[in-house]
């Protein structure tokens with residue numbers, strides 16, 4: 183028997199998982215809402231095709247799509263019969279997460295119209311971030327995850343292998359989508375919010391916060407990680423921002439305000455043991471957790487209580503290196519500083535990899551080394567680990583927070 187996880191976003195019975203496109207119940211602009219996503223899909227492709235006419239762009243788009251295997255998606259967000267959001271998928275960030283970034287949990291009061299079935303990564307974020315939200319899509323080839331490697335054109339064997347891999351990924355996505363949409367409605371409650379205060383201890387000429395405050399925020403993230411629903415590893419994330427204008431925030435906060443926080447968990451409102459929990463050491467890929475679990479950063483961004491303002495420094499503290507799924511999201515959200523650990527950095531693990539973080543540009547990165555003398559890719563000894571990972575004694579003095587070098591080896 184399961185029990186509900188508290189969360190602000192139950193997955194609903196009313197979820198419309200249309201095998202064929204379902205026009206919105208004849209809203210005034212219903213047919214337009216249906217057509218618009220296709221236009222949005224095309225608009226992204228038009229951008230890629232350059233300033234040519236629509237028809238040419240479409241032809242070009244199909245050619246490129248076939249080559250790239252991206253299957254771009256258009257998304258229209260409708261609220262009270264008005265279009266409140268237009269999003270299209272790019273090669274790094276899909277339309278679904280882009281809508282989550284723009285609207286957050288306000289998507290709950292809207293209807294979503296996709297031009298094709300979203301991939302499992304998008305669907306899990308949409309389901310997690312919405313409540314009683316109709317989701318409609320045109321039939322046809324589903325969206326392909328940005329994590330799926332494009333087919334190589336170098337030789338036919340690797341091309342065939344890539345195409346096979348894409349088919350397998352698409353099939354697994356379809357299974358995950360079905361599983362995600364079949365979840366049931368549960369209770370609603372507010373997402374956990376840390377009420378910790380920060381002392382005003384930072385160097386205004388350099389980093390937005392001093393190391394002591396960074397340690398403090400990391401401890402907050404770590405505490406959150408213990409709330410994980412992942413049977414194996416807990417990850418916590420806290421986002422703080424530093425207001426540029428003085429005088430708006432009480433001095434106690436040192437100019438910082440909480441943007442959001444989260445931990446890795448199954449879609450909000452799901453039952454215990456409802457989704458697969460295996461990791462990538464176990465054989466059956468259909469039963470692995472990665473397509474279902476919402477990452478700590480994804481939850482922190484989705485259930486944020488403040489918008490991320492580009493004019494303010496925004497600081498993400500996350501107990502584990504951001505994975506390849508989250509890096510584009512974090513960048514698109516406008517996070518300016520990332521404080522994280524060196525755990526798994528650079529690792530390629532198939533279902534979840536950590537390669538993109540090292541190449542992330544334009545963001546200040548601080549790498550938390552639990553033990554500077556140890557190399558990367560060691561065992562899990564950071565944050566709310568569970569299960570088989572061995573506990574390492576904590577030596578506070580061995581911790582070292584250091585700026586992450588950019589790809590040229592220079593510190594940011």
Ligand SMILES: Nc1ccn([C@H]2C[C@H](O)[C@@H](COP(=O)(O)OP(=O)(O)OP(=O)(O)O)O2)c(=O)n1
Pocket residue numbers: 412414415416417445446447461462463475476477478479500502503504505508526531534
């Ligand atoms: N920045 C990150 C990185 C990971 N996670 C979450 C998503 C999954 O719940 C879990 C995945 O962690 P691992 O990469 O450690 O995968 P495994 O649990 O399979 O461990 P292993 O390294 O042994 O394969 O962590 C997260 O929320 N935020």
